[in-house]
Amino acid sequence: xxxxxxxxxxxxxxxxxxxxxxxxxxxxxxxxxxxxxxxxxxxxxxxxxxxxxxxxxxxxxxxxxxxxxxxxxxxxxxxxxxxxxxxxxxxxxxxxxxxxxxxxxxxxxxxxx
Amino acid sequence: xxxxxxxxxxxxxxxxxxxxxxxxxxxxxxxxxxxxxxxxxxxxxxxxxxxxxxxxxxxxxxxxxxxxxxxxxxxxxxxxxxxxxxxxxxxxxxxxxxxxxxxxxxxxxxxxxxx
Numbered sequence: 001x002x003x004x005x006x007x008x009x010x011x012x013x014x015x016x017x018x019x020x021x022x023x024x025x026x027x028x029x030x031x032x033x034x035x036x037x038x039x040x041x042x043x044x045x046x047x048x049x050x051x052x053x054x055x056x057x058x059x060x061x062x063x064x065x066x067x068x069x070x071x072x073x074x075x076x077x078x079x080x081x082x083x084x085x086x087x088x089x090x091x092x093x094x095x096x097x098x099x100x101x102x103x104x105x106x107x108x109x110x111x112x113x
Numbered sequence: 114x115x116x117x118x119x120x121x122x123x124x125x126x127x128x129x130x131x132x133x134x135x136x137x138x139x140x141x142x143x144x145x146x147x148x149x150x151x152x153x154x155x156x157x158x159x160x161x162x163x164x165x166x167x168x169x170x171x172x173x174x175x176x177x178x179x180x181x182x183x184x185x186x187x188x189x190x191x192x193x194x195x196x197x198x199x200x201x202x203x204x205x206x207x208x209x210x211x212x213x214x215x216x217x218x219x220x221x222x223x224x225x226x227x228x
Contacts, residue, residue, distance in 0.1 A: 045203065050215070100171060
């Protein structure tokens, strides 16, 4: 069975603050994939990143960075110098092999100008 | 390249009716997945189709069914609608490897309201 826990339901930050969205996953598979998606107020989910279980390197893309720690089954997402356009619901997800993708319940991020 | 399209965008039905939703994936994508999104349950996986075959199925009753055509377009059907079926239904397409290992491209969704 697969499970993703995003304990933070809603987060509010002031523009330019850094913010970290937590994601803890459970899976019995030794090979699996982790994802982050963004759902802006317009509604359409947008892919942010995919990471496979063998690649524990952290990744940085502009103001976004991801920290994958297999030892704690976590795949956290940090936004540096947040902007109003970052306001959205962010979903973390896990999948193993050809299994279904299991999403967390999402973290709603509000960036206040 | 055109994105994932879903029709209709909005739908209002009454309890007991049935409904068919349609999804056209990105050209070249052979995997189509369907999700139900509600405020209480979040994103729940319904099923995934690949090359006209159902590859995975979520924990939904048999009233929820789907199919995929040879051109990769997909439909999902919900029979005997219940109030609890009111939700945003999202379709996503991905490359041949499937949703489990690839980026999914989501459509705008169909907002179904059951009265």
